[in-house]
Amino acid sequence: MTEELQQTYEKLAYFFENRKFADLRITLLDTEPYDIAIFMEENLDDKERLVFFRLLPKELASDVFVEIESDSQEYLIKAFTDKELKAVVDDMFLDDTVDVIEEMPASVVKRILKTCDPEDRKQINHLLSYPDDSAGSIMTTEFVALREKMTVSEAFNKIRKTGVDKETVYTCYVTDTKKHLIGVVTVKDLLLADPEDVVANVMDSNVVTVETLDDKEYVAMQLSKYDFLALPVIDKEGCLVGIVTVDDAVDVLQEEATEDIQMMAAVLPTEEPYLKTSVFSIWKARVPWLLILMASATFTSMILAGYEAKLSTVLYAFVPMLMGTAGNAGGQASVTVIRALAVGDVEFKDVFRILWKELRASLLLALTVAVGCFLKMMFIDSLYNEITWQISLVVSGVLFITMVMAKLIGAILPLLAKKVRLDPAVVASPFITTIIDALSLIIYCSIAISIL
Amino acid sequence: MTEELQQTYEKLAYFFENRKFADLRITLLDTEPYDIAIFMEENLDDKERLVFFRLLPKELASDVFVEIESDSQEYLIKAFTDKELKAVVDDMFLDDTVDVIEEMPASVVKRILKTCDPEDRKQINHLLSYPDDSAGSIMTTEFVALREKMTVSEAFNKIRKTGVDKETVYTCYVTDTKKHLIGVVTVKDLLLADPEDVVANVMDSNVVTVETLDDKEYVAMQLSKYDFLALPVIDKEGCLVGIVTVDDAVDVLQEEATEDIQMMAAVLPTEEPYLKTSVFSIWKARVPWLLILMASATFTSMILAGYEAKLSTVLYAFVPMLMGTAGNAGGQASVTVIRALAVGDVEFKDVFRILWKELRASLLLALTVAVGCFLKMMFIDSLYNEITWQISLVVSGVLFITMVMAKLIGAILPLLAKKVRLDPAVVASPFITTIIDALSLIIYCSIAISIL
Numbered sequence: 001m002t003e004e005l006q007q008t009y010e011k012l013a014y015f016f017e018n019r020k021f022a023d024l025r026i027t028l029l030d031t032e033p034y035d036i037a038i039f040m041e042e043n044l045d046d047k048e049r050l051v052f053f054r055l056l057p058k059e060l061a062s063d064v065f066v067e068i069e070s071d072s073q074e075y076l077i078k079a080f081t082d083k084e085l086k087a088v089v090d091d092m093f094l095d096d097t098v099d100v101i102e103e104m105p106a107s108v109v110k111r112i113l114k115t116c117d118p119e120d121r122k123q124i125n126h127l128l129s130y131p132d133d134s135a136g137s138i139m140t141t142e143f144v145a146l147r148e149k150m151t152v153s154e155a156f157n158k159i160r161k162t163g164v165d166k167e168t169v170y171t172c173y174v175t176d177t178k179k180h181l182i183g184v185v186t187v188k189d190l191l192l193a194d195p196e197d198v199v200a201n202v203m204d205s206n207v208v209t210v211e212t213l214d215d216k217e218y219v220a221m222q223l224s225k226y227d228f229l230a231l232p233v234i235d236k237e238g239c240l241v242g243i244v245t246v247d248d249a250v251d252v253l254q255e256e257a258t259e260d261i262q263m264m265a266a267v268l269p270t271e272e273p274y275l276k277t278s279v280f281s282i283w284k285a286r287v288p289w290l291l292i293l294m295a296s297a298t299f300t301s302m303i304l305a306g307y308e309a310k311l312s313t314v315l316y317a318f319v320p321m322l323m324g325t326a327g328n329a330g331g332q333a334s335v336t337v338i339r340a341l342a343v344g345d346v347e348f349k350d351v352f353r354i355l356w357k358e359l360r361a362s363l364l365l366a367l368t369v370a371v372g373c374f375l376k377m378m379f380i381d382s383l384y385n386e387i388t389w390q391i392s393l394v395v396s397g398v399l400f401i402t403m404v405m406a407k408l409i410g411a412i413l414p415l416l417a418k419k420v421r422l423d424p425a426v427v428a429s430p431f432i433t434t435i436i437d438a439l440s441l442i443i444y445c446s447i448a449i450s451i452l
Numbered sequence: 453m454t455e456e457l458q459q460t461y462e463k464l465a466y467f468f469e470n471r472k473f474a475d476l477r478i479t480l481l482d483t484e485p486y487d488i489a490i491f492m493e494e495n496l497d498d499k500e501r502l503v504f505f506r507l508l509p510k511e512l513a514s515d516v517f518v519e520i521e522s523d524s525q526e527y528l529i530k531a532f533t534d535k536e537l538k539a540v541v542d543d544m545f546l547d548d549t550v551d552v553i554e555e556m557p558a559s560v561v562k563r564i565l566k567t568c569d570p571e572d573r574k575q576i577n578h579l580l581s582y583p584d585d586s587a588g589s590i591m592t593t594e595f596v597a598l599r600e601k602m603t604v605s606e607a608f609n610k611i612r613k614t615g616v617d618k619e620t621v622y623t624c625y626v627t628d629t630k631k632h633l634i635g636v637v638t639v640k641d642l643l644l645a646d647p648e649d650v651v652a653n654v655m656d657s658n659v660v661t662v663e664t665l666d667d668k669e670y671v672a673m674q675l676s677k678y679d680f681l682a683l684p685v686i687d688k689e690g691c692l693v694g695i696v697t698v699d700d701a702v703d704v705l706q707e708e709a710t711e712d713i714q715m716m717a718a719v720l721p722t723e724e725p726y727l728k729t730s731v732f733s734i735w736k737a738r739v740p741w742l743l744i745l746m747a748s749a750t751f752t753s754m755i756l757a758g759y760e761a762k763l764s765t766v767l768y769a770f771v772p773m774l775m776g777t778a779g780n781a782g783g784q785a786s787v788t789v790i791r792a793l794a795v796g797d798v799e800f801k802d803v804f805r806i807l808w809k810e811l812r813a814s815l816l817l818a819l820t821v822a823v824g825c826f827l828k829m830m831f832i833d834s835l836y837n838e839i840t841w842q843i844s845l846v847v848s849g850v851l852f853i854t855m856v857m858a859k860l861i862g863a864i865l866p867l868l869a870k871k872v873r874l875d876p877a878v879v880a881s882p883f884i885t886t887i888i889d890a891l892s893l894i895i896y897c898s899i900a901i902s903i904l
Binding site: 159169325 | 699706714781
């Protein structure tokens with residue numbers, strides 16, 4: 001937190017406690033809605049939050065409301081009069097209303113919908129009907145629609161008249177009478193055009209679009225790669241039904257990265273911010289993979305028990321190093337491929353180019369690390385253990401083989417997962433490690449025993 | 453890739469090969485610059501790319517140029533005549549020129565700078581002087597500056613006159629004669645205002661700013677949390693020196709997420725897309741941690757060798773399970789905390805709240821998994837090994853202790869790293885795993901031997 005913000009928070013707290021409401025309002029008008037929301041979350045309890053919220057300048061109320069946590073929102077809505085609720089809901093963008101509604105219990109949802117006017121209610125119900133991870137679920141229906149035959153100055157009039165309620169006015173969409181999307185025009189284009197020219201001459205008729213059921217991550221990636229501020233969403237008939245704005249796309253990209261990172265660490269994805277997540281939710285997100293991975297270690301225990309009498313204790317001492325290094329090597333490859341898939345650098349069709357690259361990289365890496373391991377065993381491990389050059393050679397040799405194997409498995413599994421429409425991150429490090437652990441142990445034990 | 457894009461690529465290839473340049477131009481005008489760049493990268497060699505580039509409609513040339521890979525850019529620049537180079541460079545935004553320059557050898561940089569007019573050259577040199585990860589390095593100096601006393605219609609005239617060269621016109625900045633930033637006004641505000649009103653009455657004088665040397669990740673996070681389209685960058689004197697636009701912020705967030713993911717998997721961060729990375733670069737990025745982690749496994753080897761005679765082979769069989777489970781438990785905690793730090797959900801000051809949460813979660817998790825482990829050993833492992841209830845109890849008990857320890861270490865190390873201004877992701881799973889491996893082995897061996 002910056003010092004300036006710290007000072008603002010101290011002022012807000014002081015004015016609020018000492019009931020200096022005029023000063024409070026002035027400070028609030030100079031503070032970003034997001035920062036006010038964080039202040040309310042961190043410094044006030046439910047009752048205080050209600051009092052504080054009622055003191056907010058009207059023009060800030062709904063902007064602050066959308067930024068606070070959903071449990072606080074629920075408390076506020078329940079305490080609001082019908083009139084207060086209507087004021088907040090009317091001022092919110094439809095996609096934000098939908099986000100709020102999605103976290104509320106049925107009774108609260110009913111009350112919110114009752115306060116909306118019929119047209120909004122219809123649109124909200126429509127937006128609520130899209131699947132959770134679809135373009136439809138993150139789009140808003142509040143965009144500026146223009147007509148081909150309008151002049152530029154008519155277009156500006158329309159923007160002036162309807163723009164205040166729109167999520168963005170900077171990209172406007174040109175539709176025909178049947179709502180088919182036929183072009184896109186930015187306010188910049190309009191500003192630089194002759195006011196008497198018609199929109200048809202200014203617009204770009206080559207429009208990049210997405211469909212309502214497209215994956216929201218794909219939509220966000222499109223926005224990011226083309227550097228757009230908004231992307232139109234069309235239905236199967238080519239009619240414009242909504243737009244996705246860049247701020248929502250950024251949130252999606254951040255959430256998807258968090259989800260991938262969680263899955264790579266064997267945690268089930270959670271959406272709550274960490275400090276808001278209950279201990280029980282943390283338990284629920286982490287325990288499945290811990291149990292699965294613990295149970296799957298049965299294989300390594302069986303292998304070790306099976307070779308019990310035959311593997312000398314000198315050789316046992318290198319089991320963790322072997323399994324660990326192979327696991328790390330596989331993890332590097334899998335995570336690299338998973339991220340490359342996520343950001344669109346590679347697709348399944350690149351499978352052979354990827355394997356060829358990983359094969360060469362792994363041979364080089366395995367050689368380096370195996371030589372390093374041989375030297376370490378001869379000069380360091382020999383200080384505390386009875387190491388012969390034969391033992392060093394076998395251990396390094398097995399290390400070489402397991403590393404190459406681990407890299408190839410690590411690279412191909414995420415691609416196969418993608419192919420069968422699983423999230424590639426599911427097969428990340430912990431899962432792959434288990435496979436690699438068992439395989440490297442079998443290779444080690446069988447080679448070591450047959451040679452030494 | 454969508455089917456539509458696939459068809460466009462086929463058309464482009466056909467028209468280019470058959471020298472149907474009129475058709476080619478028409479298709480190009482209907483294609484996004486980004487997609488044209490990808491087409492040139494994937495389907496043409498260097499020489500063809502030069503011919504193709506020369507066929508691009510003028511208005512697309514520089515937009516396509518900034519999107520192609522830097523080695524292709526270098527080839528093109530070297531082949532360009534001075535006039536061609538000047539046309540491309542003049543049309544590029546300054547921050548894009550800087551991005552291009554940063555990847556070029558000195559001789560090419562010199563040639564680019566020579567073609568710029570003196571004012572641009574000065575600004576480019578200035579932008580080049582900012583550290584790699586600072587706000588200054590990703591900002592552009594091409595913004596619209598307005599004066600307080602201008603009327604709204606005068607402001608629009610200024611935007612019309614200078615806007616074509618600006619990276620964004622939608623957020624304008626109001627400065628005084630000494631370039632101090634005194635307010636911000638959006639085109640939406642201006643459109644909705646009375647044309648005769650002065651800018652001072654329309655602007656918002658409470659401006660969120662960042663400084664030139666602020667970390668670029670912090671800047672991107674600010675843009676994303678406030679949902680801005682651009683953020684002004686000021687110097688130490690409060691003078692406006694540039695702006696960061698949302699498209700660059702998105703790139704930074706994506707790059708930082710990739711970097712964190714790479715570090716969590718013990719890979720040194722690389723910036724190149726995967727298929728463009730040479731085998732040698734992959735080797736360089738992956739070999740350091742592999743060697744370090746391999747060498748640090750010396751500890752586990754030493755511990756195992758030290759307890760050699762005293763640890764029965766039955767107990768040896770559970771070493772991989774113990775180390776693996778503890779490692780996974782620690783990895784879950786560390787990755788969760790690292791990501792929470794990255795997205796701004798927690799800060800160092802939350803250290804006690806985090807530890808308290810992790811302690812409770814870890815006790816619950818460790819209990820569940822330890823009970824699971826005890827049952828597994830009694831009912832499954834006993835089928836192939838001589839397991840007594842005492843052995844099961846000791847193994848599960850050690851598992852419980854090491855899991856709690858692993859969670860706490862995993863949670864606190866990233867916070868400590870952050871405190872001493874290291875990247876928290878550096879201490880992610882592989883690093884923590886090594887510590888946890890050694891600790892859990894010591895606990896296991898000493899407890900097992902003293903009890904059994």
